[in-house]
Amino acid sequence: MASSHQPKNFDVFLSFRGEDTRRSFVSHLHKALTQRGIQTFIDDNLTRGENISEELLKAIENSSASIIVFSKNYASSSWCLDELAKIIECTKKVLPVFYQVDPSEVRKQIGDFGKALTKLEKKINDKTKVQRWRDALSNAANISGWDDKNSCTESELVQQIVEEILNSEFIQMPSNVASMQLVGINSRMEAVTKLLDIESNDVRMVWITGLGGIGKTTIAKAIYDRFSNHFKAKSFVENVREWSKTEQGKIHLQEALLKGISEDKNLRVSTIYEGTRRINKILCLKKVLIILDDVDNADQIETLLGRFEGFASRSRIILTTRNKRLLANRNCLSTYDYEVKELDEDEAIELFRKHAFPSNEVPEDYLELEKQAISYAKGLPLALKVMGCDLCGRPKLEWQDALDCYETNPLEEN
The missing domain is CATH 3.40.50.10140 (Toll/interleukin-1 receptor homology (TIR) domain)
Structure with a gap:
């Protein structure tokens, strides 16, 4: 056999x-x-x-x-x-x-x-x-x-x-994000990739901006998966906005960043000042890839990156944010902005059906209800996914009740 x-x-x-x-x-x-x-x-x-x-x-x-x-x-x-x-x-x-x-x-x-x-x-x-x-x-x-x-x-x-x-085309680095399963991800990734221009010798900062639930984090994770192996020192720091609410939370973020870009995976930080100083020392010496996810004020950036006084050549920094006003604070780095747009109609239908109708067979008497649900989502991937999962397998009457609820209580951005 x-x-x-x-x-x-x-x-x-x-x-x-x-x-x-x-x-x-x-x-x-x-x-x-x-x-x-x-x-x-x-x-x-x-x-x-x-x-x-x-x-x-x-x-x-x-x-x-x-x-x-x-x-x-x-x-x-x-x-x-x-x-x-x-x-x-x-x-x-x-x-x-x-x-x-x-x-x-x-x-x-x-x-x-x-x-x-x-x-x-x-x-x-x-x-x-x-x-x-x-x-x-x-x-x-x-x-x-x-x-x-x-x-x-x-x-x-x-x-x-x-x-x-x-840097060779024949190497396909593994990805933790199932890009092929994410509707609309490829074109958005390519747009960010062009802005990053990994081969150029300058230091670049790319802002990924857009509404909550639009897919900023998903794009950032896919980019990190694709390019992290080009950098010995790299770190993806999640939930910056949430963790930054307390001093201990800020220290936690600094430790998370340092563990990615330093040789010491067990390091501890005592104060915010100490953490920023240690981070800045490394940033001057190493080519790094750093992603700060969900940033909403300049203080959070300074806590984690200092005042941009020195990055090693060819370093790349990506920040995701809903707050476009942060971009007004331009610095000496080459800075670029990519605003994530809502899914178009075809993309929205495809994503919704993945979750609402896993068999991809939509009964004819559900088409109007589907159209209504998609219109409420306004092209936001997270809303389409949540509604699709919620409605999957439910009878028409329950669909109508749920849609009435969505209309009066729109899904909160998160």
Whole structure:
């Protein structure tokens, strides 16, 4: 019987010669990739044999990209060369790293690298396989990659590789927000994404404004999910308005922010002044992504971000608010505003039906009632969702009673 187990998909497959790099460069690279949320395959637990394993072949096939770390003994391993040939044959994106070996030696199979390959060839009777190896080496070495001689330190080389992976289209970072299930979210996310312009070197602040229940927080969470892996220091601070009502609440917000942008996940703040000082110290040193959700006055912003006296280059700050008057307080940062509009008629119908009629089949005698409910919601996603859930499965008479109640007592914004 065929197994029902589905092979795992990976963002990156790591190919390397263990004796050269497993405990040094590759271990640092693997740790950096996984810390940034990049699903990376490394063959730590595979049993080596004469031929490449089926598990390894599947891992290569199910990886979006492969990083090949060429080192001095890479060509002495038939296992590595079989891996390489498979990678060249089927991987969508190949990224070579030349670690303590000259790219021309790999491309032309000369020098010590070529000698290792020639020595291996003498043990192999299969000329077709050997030619496949040589072709794969030439192809891979001709691809633009990284030469460790061009990097000051190994840590800088690792950082360059990780940033390249994160900025590549083939990586689909996981999202905690089910964007595909959120009506109208994609176009709104794209609009905010353009304003953020993650690749620019300036510091940017983007305000997401609009009525309560319009979807500001949902958009901010989706943006955070999409881009948080581009930043080592990041924090999503929720319910700023509510927590800021007391001094202890403000300290709680500062601690939440600091835990995201600092190395210390157990830190504690004694006073608001101490918290602001510690936050400002970090903001000057690190590229950060910070989202402050539901801000309604300037004091809350100063408590959490200080007076904008210094942010590290390429930092991004997003604030959601109902209070557009806050935007009048422009500062020295590049500041942009995105006002979230109500859902259009088609979007409102789609969202309401998701919750009121899960089967997406609307009885004809409910169409007028549905139209009435949608008009009361005025394009607010939260209202459409709440009413849809409330009315789902109820008979017509109860719909009419509920609609009469909505008309006289509109849903409060929250």
